[in-house]
Amino acid sequence: MPGNPTILVLNGPNLNLLGLREPEIYGHETLADIEEACLELASELALSVEFRQTNHEGQLVDWIHEARQSADGIVINAGAYSHSSIAILDALTAAGLPVIEVHMSNIYRRESFRHVSYVSRVAQGVICGLGGHGYELALTAIARILRSGD
Amino acid sequence: MPGNPTILVLNGPNLNLLGLREPEIYGHETLADIEEACLELASELALSVEFRQTNHEGQLVDWIHEARQSADGIVINAGAYSHSSIAILDALTAAGLPVIEVHMSNIYRRESFRHVSYVSRVAQGVICGLGGHGYELALTAIARILRSGD
Amino acid sequence: MPGNPTILVLNGPNLNLLGLREPEIYGHETLADIEEACLELASELALSVEFRQTNHEGQLVDWIHEARQSADGIVINAGAYSHSSIAILDALTAAGLPVIEVHMSNIYRRESFRHVSYVSRVAQGVICGLGGHGYELALTAIARILRSGD
Amino acid sequence: MPGNPTILVLNGPNLNLLGLREPEIYGHETLADIEEACLELASELALSVEFRQTNHEGQLVDWIHEARQSADGIVINAGAYSHSSIAILDALTAAGLPVIEVHMSNIYRRESFRHVSYVSRVAQGVICGLGGHGYELALTAIARILRSGD
Amino acid sequence: MPGNPTILVLNGPNLNLLGLREPEIYGHETLADIEEACLELASELALSVEFRQTNHEGQLVDWIHEARQSADGIVINAGAYSHSSIAILDALTAAGLPVIEVHMSNIYRRESFRHVSYVSRVAQGVICGLGGHGYELALTAIARILRSGD
Amino acid sequence: MPGNPTILVLNGPNLNLLGLREPEIYGHETLADIEEACLELASELALSVEFRQTNHEGQLVDWIHEARQSADGIVINAGAYSHSSIAILDALTAAGLPVIEVHMSNIYRRESFRHVSYVSRVAQGVICGLGGHGYELALTAIARILRSGD
Amino acid sequence: MPGNPTILVLNGPNLNLLGLREPEIYGHETLADIEEACLELASELALSVEFRQTNHEGQLVDWIHEARQSADGIVINAGAYSHSSIAILDALTAAGLPVIEVHMSNIYRRESFRHVSYVSRVAQGVICGLGGHGYELALTAIARILRSGD
Amino acid sequence: MPGNPTILVLNGPNLNLLGLREPEIYGHETLADIEEACLELASELALSVEFRQTNHEGQLVDWIHEARQSADGIVINAGAYSHSSIAILDALTAAGLPVIEVHMSNIYRRESFRHVSYVSRVAQGVICGLGGHGYELALTAIARILRSGD
Amino acid sequence: MPGNPTILVLNGPNLNLLGLREPEIYGHETLADIEEACLELASELALSVEFRQTNHEGQLVDWIHEARQSADGIVINAGAYSHSSIAILDALTAAGLPVIEVHMSNIYRRESFRHVSYVSRVAQGVICGLGGHGYELALTAIARILRSGD
């Protein structure tokens, strides 16, 4: 979709297991389902979406560096690394792009070590607790941000 | 709009000043503008929206109690009371309705006393940092929650 | 009941919902039931009881001020405000009357932010975890205190 | 008093000195006086009361174990051990009986190391600051609990 | 006194009891006496003074909002709310007026929970421990600030 | 079993209740069962085992002192005293024997006050969460330590 | 060894250096020696053992994901990552297999930052301080757990 | 000015640089200017003022000791030593004179290590954030205190 | 030694091992040697000394209660219980006798959990780090205190 702004959607550790385990708790939605819904919405929003997942902190840092050249915004669910990774914080700061942080669950209702996110220190917006739908809201938000030039 | 689910949108202290002060920082969007955007979106989503603001903690508690009879969901930006009000937490718990928490700014990038929200302990979802647009995303989210029966 | 000592029984936020929600947890006893039991017991103890509830912190302060003229003792369940209200602590200190603090639930078995009560700093006695019966015990206790002149 | 429910009233360290020291502060009421008042009230309430005191933490644990066979409820003033004894907490948990915690003084108005009680983590109710009268209120409360089957 | 700058002097919870209780501790000076002394001094300083008291946090917020239109400076003794009210902090920040914080007692010599004041985060100056005279010094200070254009 | 090294197996408060309460949680294994399994294994390992339980901290200290003369190693489950007893730590340090600490449950998954063990400061090894089997593993471990002269 | 349950034995950072450095402290036992002892014991216990080591946190997460398909239990010495990796905790939780945590040294006798292990939050049992022998005890324990169906 | 009460005005480290550095921040007022304004006001208030500055903590202690003989009150801006000097606290306590603490800036708006002042533990009043004018208010306050014999 | 004031010298857990273990560290002085030196010095000071040791906290409390009748002062080395026993603190407070606390080692140079002593909250004097000689200094001090009537 040439000419459209590109959004990099990054997923951190264990998110590849979504929908494959404990469906009675997490639902049947897989990461692939979320990706599909995002692509569909992206098309409506005239965005290009690049969707990735890794369990490696360093890989997330590498991808964020890449985004400096190839993307116009970042939607990131850094999973467990959100709570400990200063490296990801520094990479996002260096990227200088609009960032929306997403979490499937409401991290503020879970163990206290999940209440702090280094990503939140650099993200423009934070959306959590809304499952896969949160990614769609994040795309909607970043689309508006890019449109408004803010 | 009879038959539509009703969402109570509650706003806490100082939010009545939105857009009236420091527009270079907070923008020119007033609370009335946000209300208008919400009403318009509500119509698309087949929701009834009731929009209120108060500077009094006890008033927020009273309104949440009322919602037990008259509403199907709550979107709340409790402002400064988010960080200290156990009374609002207890009222929301008693209400037993889906709750989405909204903040205009990204509270996790501000002073550390704004990083803790009692509302987050009971909200299903939290959206912050996206300005008035966050209210619209919250309505979208609560509409989906009501539809899915979750 | 002229000539009898007057006890002001104050109830804070959300206590108006007692018995109306989650009866399987909190039981079917309403605040009105508790008031009735208190009035009956008061009559046995030769006390006059004035029973009130509000969701507003400032209202509680106002009522405590009033008590300086019109009451001989205070039984107070300040609910969520117990854990945060220095204003109520100061008002009770200024009132200079015997104070018994009551909580429906055992607050020391709940979240840690409920373990601290400013009211406890000024109350002569604390009774918690005994449901509505705790109010009756509190009246019994304050009756004895008034009789002993302690 | 065969057939009556039996309540074990346990007293921890230094409570044997009640009334024997600093009567201008603690009053002239001795532990024997309290026991007597409890026995009298027990008779009214159709309870059997077994009253004991020890300065040894291990002895309190032993007695609580005993209560599993011989008692229907426990009223305990564990004194200084309240603030440090996980062993007593575990014993009370294992006993599986209704427990009411009593303190002569309002521990929340004293040094901060007295503000935390391990006993409160397992007790159904807590009564403090009401001197020897607190034991009587505790018996009244436990009688009602046993009657209600709660 | 048309043309004179207007100073709003706000008083928080329990300050209405000044002089009415424990005169051996707090002296016989009432809030009305302080108001009178302030009005007299205001006249010397060519200031208009508006003097108010409330026990309600939300009322203080409302009055501060009002001051944005009607006052040139604020002298505030928020009493117990000083130590917990982020709402008042936010209102004062939004007001954008010079603020002087006053406390009757030296709060730094009292309980540790009185050592932190949210008002101090936005006040230009803080005066405490000097009783009613502190209000007069605050007016003197704000007069100089307004004269210097600082 | 003359000539065999002797291992003192010490059990602290409430362990005498194992298997007698809440079997659906703790299983049906009693302390006597564990002792029997230990004696059987000890015979295979050519160890002499002395097995004891007490609810008294001082008794544990006395027994550890005894072990200086009569034992070659200590396996200890100090129960609740693990988390608070410096006296037991000092006694074990003075004993100068190999020590293996055992806990039935995984203490690191329970309340935070159970996460710290003074016994762990002096134990060579720690085994927890494996129920009665943990004692057998501890004997196996201490047998190897004694054989290796480490 | 078809038909035998499979245990994945995972080793984290720096464990590849065992026995190669400071043998006067850590002994001459290498990770290969431990693997060999484990394989030998596994054969006795009718277990299949898969033994791996990596210095990469993400690799440990990947391997744990794999184990969901290919293993019946996990023995893990996550080394330094034990103390900081929420990602490994989440992966182990998702795996839903019995987990035994092993540490060569007694981590509770070392620097305080080694006293907390995220792995302990999900492990059924923890064994530490017993060197390479700890792995053998862990295999013995997991064999019994698998046999008992617990 | 024989017969007038004498006030010792003490200034701590770095205050000698006032007005000499960063005038765009601190203004052009030097310590000499403040001294001059104080002397002028002292004359109106019928006070004798002795004005001193030192960078040495011990010197401040020596001067406070001297004041026991030669002064009737102390105004002190202990600068950086306010936050760490127990020696100055002890000296002021021993002096037994009325003390007013002054700070040029509002220390509660600066780094958190400046929020605690040992001087505040002994001062009757605290004035901060009002620049050199704060010294004049302090003199006014101490004059009234001396007049009232309080 | 009839007529002489009686000093109870109490020793807590593990002190019975003095001189029997690690003589290269603790020296060859046994508790019996210290007792002997104390008796000799007591004779010079015209004091009666009663010297006791126990490993049981409850026993120490019992002995302190006894001292209320039979002693004129207490010298106590509560060993490990110093750091955790509120029961001993309360007993000493109730005893109302002069108390000198002794420790063989300098507890402030050891692990941080040994830096806090509940005994110090009630002791008139504290002597530590001087080995058995500290007991003699304590007797000398208490003799002077008794002589001076302080």
Next chain:
Amino acid sequence: MPGNPTILVLNGPNLNLLGLREPEIYGHETLADIEEACLELASELALSVEFRQTNHEGQLVDWIHEARQSADGIVINAGAYSHSSIAILDALTAAGLPVIEVHMSNIYRRESFRHVSYVSRVAQGVICGLGGHGYELALTAIARILRSGD
């Protein structure tokens, strides 16, 4: 440069972006420029320098292991991993080589989570805040250390 001691210069996450972003803040010096300056200086100092960068924590651990065979000293700027990586600390400890830690910026002037470095626990020297020049000073320092055999 055969025969020269070899220094491994390791760079952690985000250091590959030096000079490429925000040159007005970080300057135009790239990591390649720093490498070049180091190689030039190394030649003067008769050192061999091996210069590497990675965003992966595990890779840094692998390289440090390698250094045990192939290097005589390590200069390390572990970037964000400095503040959280116990794995790198353990690897450096195992390496047993002289280590100099470098940071481009003065980490003690930044956010508090950057004030703690695990690398500092094992480094012989720490140099920070001096930009790329810090690497040159580190090489100078390690050269002297190697010469002095310290």
Next chain:
Amino acid sequence: MPGNPTILVLNGPNLNLLGLREPEIYGHETLADIEEACLELASELALSVEFRQTNHEGQLVDWIHEARQSADGIVINAGAYSHSSIAILDALTAAGLPVIEVHMSNIYRRESFRHVSYVSRVAQGVICGLGGHGYELALTAIARILRSGD
């Protein structure tokens, strides 16, 4: 007194005021009285005593340095500097002489900031709460230490 060991007795800030203020609290004993008692005792103990006082931290450091040449032991009451001076700790460590710390009052019964002493980290013994007599006990202790060559 040639040939006698020399003890430097150092006194810190505010100790020069002993006996001159609040005699009803601190008694009438002056520092000169204490010095005289020390000199008398020194003569009995065959010690030379050099007695000094200063309010300057740096002076105490200078004097301790001097002691390296001219003294055989140090008795020090560093007063308020005990609680904050790392410089004095370092000087005493460098001096390498036996040190006894003295405090007039029992610092552990006062404000919590007086509970920590840097001097205690290097002192062999600590004596507090025994007034001027504590200095004499300290001299007695240091005499024995010097005799024993310990």
Next chain:
Amino acid sequence: MPGNPTILVLNGPNLNLLGLREPEIYGHETLADIEEACLELASELALSVEFRQTNHEGQLVDWIHEARQSADGIVINAGAYSHSSIAILDALTAAGLPVIEVHMSNIYRRESFRHVSYVSRVAQGVICGLGGHGYELALTAIARILRSGD
């Protein structure tokens, strides 16, 4: 050396003892040796160096004030005062000169109270753990800073 930039090298408490004590630990290098090496290097770098030492905090403040007129940069090893002196921090901030902080030892490997340095808050660079050589590196660094005009 007229025309050369002047660097003030300041040394705090106890540094005068370098090389005179515990040479097996600190080496034989005295402060005079370091000064000599600095002077020699300064000559190469075309700097003028003024080298001073004092044990008095106030003296360091005085010298830093002086530097405002007479120096172009400051190298400072404030020794123990680094960890507690806000006065030195304020003086260095006021000086407005480039500052390099030096420590002989790696303070981050010592007691935790040495891990915080107020000097680091204002220093451009920090060098520690490199002994006397650290001073030379600091001079090299400051020379480059002065040359670059940064």
